[in-house]
Amino acid sequence: MKKFSPLTTRRQLLLSGAAVALLPSVRALAKSEQAAPPVASRPAEKSSRPAGGKKIVMLDPGHGGVDSGAVGQEGSEEKHIVLEIAHNVRQQLSQHHHIEVRLTRDSDHFIPLAERVEIAHQHGADLFMSIHADGFTSPTANGASVFALSNRGASSAMARYLSEKENAADKVGGVKVQSDNPYLQQVLFDLVQTDTIKNSLTLGSHILKQIRPVHHLHSQHTEQAAFAVLKSPSIPSVLVETSFITNPAEERLLGTTAFRQKIASAIADGIVSFFAEFDRRNQRPG
Numbered sequence: 001m002k003k004f005s006p007l008t009t010r011r012q013l014l015l016s017g018a019a020v021a022l023l024p025s026v027r028a029l030a031k032s033e034q035a036a037p038p039v040a041s042r043p044a045e046k047s048s049r050p051a052g053g054k055k056i057v058m059l060d061p062g063h064g065g066v067d068s069g070a071v072g073q074e075g076s077e078e079k080h081i082v083l084e085i086a087h088n089v090r091q092q093l094s095q096h097h098h099i100e101v102r103l104t105r106d107s108d109h110f111i112p113l114a115e116r117v118e119i120a121h122q123h124g125a126d127l128f129m130s131i132h133a134d135g136f137t138s139p140t141a142n143g144a145s146v147f148a149l150s151n152r153g154a155s156s157a158m159a160r161y162l163s164e165k166e167n168a169a170d171k172v173g174g175v176k177v178q179s180d181n182p183y184l185q186q187v188l189f190d191l192v193q194t195d196t197i198k199n200s201l202t203l204g205s206h207i208l209k210q211i212r213p214v215h216h217l218h219s220q221h222t223e224q225a226a227f228a229v230l231k232s233p234s235i236p237s238v239l240v241e242t243s244f245i246t247n248p249a250e251e252r253l254l255g256t257t258a259f260r261q262k263i264a265s266a267i268a269d270g271i272v273s274f275f276a277e278f279d280r281r282n283q284r285p286g
Protein backbone atom coordinates (compact mmCIF):
# COMPACT_ATOMS: atom_id res chain seq x y z
CA MET A 1 0.00 0.00 0.00
CA LYS A 2 1.26 3.44 -0.86
CA LYS A 3 2.45 5.54 2.01
CA PHE A 4 1.83 9.24 2.50
CA SER A 5 4.47 11.60 3.68
CA PRO A 6 3.14 13.81 6.46
CA LEU A 7 3.33 16.75 4.11
CA THR A 8 0.98 15.26 1.54
CA THR A 9 -1.95 17.66 1.52
CA ARG A 10 -5.40 16.99 0.23
CA ARG A 11 -4.72 19.74 -2.29
CA GLN A 12 -1.78 17.83 -3.67
CA LEU A 13 -3.96 14.75 -3.82
CA LEU A 14 -6.71 16.59 -5.63
CA LEU A 15 -4.28 18.21 -8.03
CA SER A 16 -2.69 14.90 -8.80
CA GLY A 17 -6.14 13.60 -9.63
CA ALA A 18 -5.19 10.49 -7.75
CA ALA A 19 -7.36 11.03 -4.70
CA VAL A 20 -9.91 8.43 -5.69
CA ALA A 21 -7.27 5.83 -6.47
CA LEU A 22 -5.57 6.52 -3.15
CA LEU A 23 -8.72 6.55 -1.06
CA PRO A 24 -8.11 3.15 0.52
CA SER A 25 -4.81 4.27 1.98
CA VAL A 26 -6.31 7.57 3.11
CA ARG A 27 -8.98 5.53 4.81
CA ALA A 28 -6.44 3.33 6.56
CA LEU A 29 -4.63 6.43 7.74
CA ALA A 30 -7.77 8.07 9.06
CA LYS A 31 -8.81 4.84 10.70
CA SER A 32 -5.67 4.75 12.78
CA GLU A 33 -6.44 8.31 13.80
CA GLN A 34 -10.00 7.51 14.67
CA ALA A 35 -8.79 4.87 17.03
CA ALA A 36 -6.66 7.51 18.64
CA PRO A 37 -8.66 9.60 21.07
CA PRO A 38 -7.96 13.26 21.67
CA VAL A 39 -5.43 14.21 24.32
CA ALA A 40 -6.79 13.91 27.82
CA SER A 41 -9.16 16.75 28.45
CA ARG A 42 -9.20 18.51 31.76
CA PRO A 43 -12.50 19.21 33.44
CA ALA A 44 -14.14 22.38 32.17
CA GLU A 45 -12.72 25.45 33.81
CA LYS A 46 -15.79 27.34 34.75
CA SER A 47 -13.77 30.39 35.77
CA SER A 48 -13.81 31.67 32.20
CA ARG A 49 -17.60 31.53 32.06
CA PRO A 50 -19.31 34.89 31.89
CA ALA A 51 -21.68 35.97 34.62
CA GLY A 52 -25.43 35.93 34.20
CA GLY A 53 -25.88 32.41 32.87
CA LYS A 54 -24.86 33.29 29.33
CA LYS A 55 -24.51 30.49 26.82
CA ILE A 56 -21.03 30.12 25.42
CA VAL A 57 -20.71 29.25 21.75
CA MET A 58 -17.30 28.04 20.62
CA LEU A 59 -16.87 28.64 16.91
CA ASP A 60 -14.03 26.74 15.29
CA PRO A 61 -12.89 28.07 11.92
CA GLY A 62 -11.36 24.98 10.28
CA HIS A 63 -7.68 24.61 9.35
CA GLY A 64 -5.28 27.57 9.57
CA GLY A 65 -1.57 28.27 9.28
CA VAL A 66 0.33 25.53 7.47
CA ASP A 67 -2.99 23.77 6.83
CA SER A 68 -4.82 25.85 4.23
CA GLY A 69 -7.71 23.41 3.98
CA ALA A 70 -9.23 22.85 0.56
CA VAL A 71 -8.25 25.18 -2.26
CA GLY A 72 -10.58 26.22 -5.08
CA GLN A 73 -9.72 26.41 -8.77
CA GLU A 74 -9.34 30.17 -8.47
CA GLY A 75 -6.97 29.72 -5.56
CA SER A 76 -9.35 30.58 -2.68
CA GLU A 77 -8.18 28.95 0.52
CA GLU A 78 -10.70 27.38 2.87
CA LYS A 79 -8.90 28.58 6.01
CA HIS A 80 -9.46 32.26 5.13
CA ILE A 81 -13.08 31.88 4.03
CA VAL A 82 -14.15 29.98 7.14
CA LEU A 83 -12.53 32.55 9.42
CA GLU A 84 -14.57 35.26 7.67
CA ILE A 85 -17.75 33.24 8.08
CA ALA A 86 -16.99 32.65 11.77
CA HIS A 87 -16.52 36.40 12.24
CA ASN A 88 -19.89 36.98 10.57
CA VAL A 89 -21.59 34.43 12.83
CA ARG A 90 -20.04 36.09 15.89
CA GLN A 91 -21.28 39.46 14.70
CA GLN A 92 -24.81 38.12 14.13
CA LEU A 93 -24.90 36.47 17.54
CA SER A 94 -23.65 39.63 19.29
CA GLN A 95 -27.24 40.89 19.05
CA HIS A 96 -28.30 38.13 21.41
CA HIS A 97 -27.29 39.12 24.89
CA HIS A 98 -27.74 35.66 26.39
CA ILE A 99 -25.09 34.27 24.03
CA GLU A 100 -21.36 34.84 24.09
CA VAL A 101 -19.19 33.73 21.18
CA ARG A 102 -15.59 32.64 21.41
CA LEU A 103 -13.30 31.42 18.64
CA THR A 104 -10.74 28.62 18.71
CA ARG A 105 -8.63 30.74 16.38
CA ASP A 106 -8.98 34.40 15.48
CA SER A 107 -6.00 34.51 13.16
CA ASP A 108 -4.25 32.38 10.58
CA HIS A 109 -2.53 29.75 12.69
CA PHE A 110 -2.57 25.98 12.97
CA ILE A 111 -4.36 24.25 15.86
CA PRO A 112 -4.36 20.43 16.25
CA LEU A 113 -7.85 18.90 16.23
CA ALA A 114 -7.75 17.62 19.81
CA GLU A 115 -6.68 21.06 21.01
CA ARG A 116 -9.79 22.60 19.44
CA VAL A 117 -11.94 20.27 21.55
CA GLU A 118 -9.77 21.08 24.56
CA ILE A 119 -10.23 24.83 24.07
CA ALA A 120 -14.02 24.38 24.05
CA HIS A 121 -13.79 22.51 27.36
CA GLN A 122 -11.50 25.09 28.91
CA HIS A 123 -14.06 27.77 28.13
CA GLY A 124 -16.94 25.66 29.44
CA ALA A 125 -18.65 25.94 26.05
CA ASP A 126 -22.33 25.01 25.73
CA LEU A 127 -21.98 24.38 22.01
CA PHE A 128 -19.13 23.70 19.60
CA MET A 129 -19.28 24.34 15.88
CA SER A 130 -16.50 23.72 13.39
CA ILE A 131 -16.93 25.71 10.17
CA HIS A 132 -15.61 24.45 6.83
CA ALA A 133 -15.90 24.85 3.06
CA ASP A 134 -14.34 21.68 1.78
CA GLY A 135 -13.36 20.10 -1.46
CA PHE A 136 -14.26 16.93 -3.25
CA THR A 137 -12.69 15.04 -6.10
CA SER A 138 -15.58 16.00 -8.37
CA PRO A 139 -16.03 19.71 -9.11
CA THR A 140 -19.78 19.17 -9.47
CA ALA A 141 -20.29 18.32 -5.78
CA ASN A 142 -22.19 21.21 -4.24
CA GLY A 143 -24.30 22.42 -1.35
CA ALA A 144 -24.10 22.65 2.42
CA SER A 145 -24.04 19.77 4.89
CA VAL A 146 -24.00 19.41 8.66
CA PHE A 147 -22.20 16.60 10.49
CA ALA A 148 -22.33 15.16 13.98
CA LEU A 149 -20.11 12.53 15.54
CA SER A 150 -20.75 8.88 14.93
CA ASN A 151 -19.35 6.10 17.07
CA ARG A 152 -20.51 3.49 14.65
CA GLY A 153 -19.35 4.51 11.22
CA ALA A 154 -20.17 7.06 8.56
CA SER A 155 -23.76 7.63 7.42
CA SER A 156 -22.72 8.08 3.78
CA ALA A 157 -19.73 7.80 1.51
CA MET A 158 -19.42 11.60 1.47
CA ALA A 159 -19.51 11.71 5.27
CA ARG A 160 -16.69 9.17 5.38
CA TYR A 161 -14.68 10.99 2.73
CA LEU A 162 -14.97 14.38 4.43
CA SER A 163 -14.27 13.09 7.94
CA GLU A 164 -11.16 11.33 6.68
CA LYS A 165 -9.95 14.53 5.06
CA GLU A 166 -10.68 16.66 8.12
CA ASN A 167 -9.02 14.15 10.41
CA ALA A 168 -5.93 14.25 8.21
CA ALA A 169 -5.49 17.95 9.10
CA ASP A 170 -3.25 17.00 12.00
CA LYS A 171 -0.95 15.19 9.58
CA VAL A 172 -0.51 18.42 7.64
CA GLY A 173 0.47 20.18 10.85
CA GLY A 174 2.84 17.37 11.84
CA VAL A 175 0.92 16.43 14.99
CA LYS A 176 1.64 13.07 16.52
CA VAL A 177 -1.61 11.66 17.85
CA GLN A 178 -1.31 9.53 20.94
CA SER A 179 -3.19 6.29 20.84
CA ASP A 180 -4.38 3.72 23.35
CA ASN A 181 -5.67 6.11 25.95
CA PRO A 182 -8.08 3.82 27.79
CA TYR A 183 -9.71 6.67 29.70
CA LEU A 184 -10.91 8.43 26.59
CA GLN A 185 -11.64 5.22 24.73
CA GLN A 186 -14.13 4.54 27.45
CA VAL A 187 -15.47 8.06 27.57
CA LEU A 188 -16.08 8.06 23.84
CA PHE A 189 -18.48 5.17 24.10
CA ASP A 190 -20.21 5.96 27.31
CA LEU A 191 -23.73 7.16 27.80
CA VAL A 192 -22.77 10.79 28.14
CA GLN A 193 -21.35 10.68 24.65
CA THR A 194 -24.50 9.07 23.32
CA ASP A 195 -26.60 11.80 24.86
CA THR A 196 -24.26 14.45 23.51
CA ILE A 197 -24.57 13.00 20.03
CA LYS A 198 -28.36 13.15 20.35
CA ASN A 199 -28.11 16.85 21.23
CA SER A 200 -25.64 17.37 18.38
CA LEU A 201 -28.16 15.87 15.94
CA THR A 202 -30.84 18.23 17.28
CA LEU A 203 -28.45 21.14 16.82
CA GLY A 204 -27.76 19.92 13.28
CA SER A 205 -31.44 19.89 12.39
CA HIS A 206 -31.83 23.48 13.63
CA ILE A 207 -28.91 24.59 11.47
CA LEU A 208 -30.14 22.72 8.38
CA LYS A 209 -33.63 24.20 8.77
CA GLN A 210 -32.17 27.72 8.60
CA ILE A 211 -29.76 27.01 5.72
CA ARG A 212 -32.42 25.27 3.59
CA PRO A 213 -34.17 28.52 2.45
CA VAL A 214 -30.89 30.27 1.54
CA HIS A 215 -28.63 27.61 0.01
CA HIS A 216 -28.77 24.20 -1.63
CA LEU A 217 -28.33 21.35 0.83
CA HIS A 218 -25.98 18.55 -0.14
CA SER A 219 -27.74 16.35 2.37
CA GLN A 220 -31.16 16.96 3.93
CA HIS A 221 -30.25 15.38 7.26
CA THR A 222 -27.41 15.72 9.72
CA GLU A 223 -24.81 13.21 8.60
CA GLN A 224 -22.61 11.28 10.98
CA ALA A 225 -18.97 10.28 10.84
CA ALA A 226 -15.98 9.97 13.15
CA PHE A 227 -14.71 13.54 12.95
CA ALA A 228 -11.92 13.95 15.51
CA VAL A 229 -12.89 17.58 16.11
CA LEU A 230 -16.40 16.53 17.21
CA LYS A 231 -15.23 14.13 19.90
CA SER A 232 -16.16 16.18 22.93
CA PRO A 233 -17.83 13.80 25.35
CA SER A 234 -20.13 16.47 26.79
CA ILE A 235 -20.50 19.47 24.47
CA PRO A 236 -23.02 19.28 21.60
CA SER A 237 -20.80 19.59 18.55
CA VAL A 238 -21.41 19.88 14.83
CA LEU A 239 -19.29 20.51 11.78
CA VAL A 240 -20.85 22.67 9.07
CA GLU A 241 -19.62 22.34 5.52
CA THR A 242 -20.95 25.62 4.13
CA SER A 243 -20.23 24.75 0.47
CA PHE A 244 -17.74 22.96 -1.74
CA ILE A 245 -14.85 25.26 -2.52
CA THR A 246 -13.87 22.89 -5.35
CA ASN A 247 -17.14 23.69 -7.14
CA PRO A 248 -16.32 26.76 -9.29
CA ALA A 249 -19.79 28.32 -8.81
CA GLU A 250 -19.64 27.84 -5.05
CA GLU A 251 -16.06 29.11 -4.88
CA ARG A 252 -17.32 32.33 -6.48
CA LEU A 253 -20.22 32.49 -4.00
CA LEU A 254 -17.90 31.92 -1.03
CA GLY A 255 -15.82 34.83 -2.28
CA THR A 256 -18.71 37.27 -1.85
CA THR A 257 -19.50 39.05 1.40
CA ALA A 258 -23.24 38.72 0.67
CA PHE A 259 -23.15 34.93 0.52
CA ARG A 260 -20.90 34.54 3.55
CA GLN A 261 -23.24 36.76 5.55
CA LYS A 262 -26.28 34.84 4.35
CA ILE A 263 -24.80 31.53 5.48
CA ALA A 264 -23.58 33.10 8.73
CA SER A 265 -27.07 34.46 9.49
CA ALA A 266 -28.59 31.04 8.91
CA ILE A 267 -26.02 29.44 11.22
CA ALA A 268 -26.60 32.09 13.90
CA ASP A 269 -30.40 31.69 13.68
CA GLY A 270 -30.00 27.91 13.96
CA ILE A 271 -27.89 28.30 17.11
CA VAL A 272 -30.45 30.67 18.68
CA SER A 273 -33.36 28.33 17.94
CA PHE A 274 -31.40 25.32 19.25
CA PHE A 275 -30.83 27.06 22.59
CA ALA A 276 -34.50 28.06 22.70
CA GLU A 277 -35.58 24.45 22.24
CA PHE A 278 -33.00 23.25 24.76
CA ASP A 279 -34.26 25.73 27.37
CA ARG A 280 -37.90 24.81 26.72
CA ARG A 281 -37.11 21.14 27.22
CA ASN A 282 -35.14 21.73 30.39
CA GLN A 283 -37.74 23.97 32.00
CA ARG A 284 -39.39 22.29 34.89
CA PRO A 285 -42.43 23.58 36.72
CA GLY A 286 -41.67 25.16 40.10
Ligand SMILES: [Zn+2]
Nearest residue numbers: 062069132134
Ligand atom coordinates in the same frame (compact mmCIF):
# COMPACT_ATOMS: atom_id res chain seq x y z
ZN1 LIG B 1 -12.26 21.74 6.04
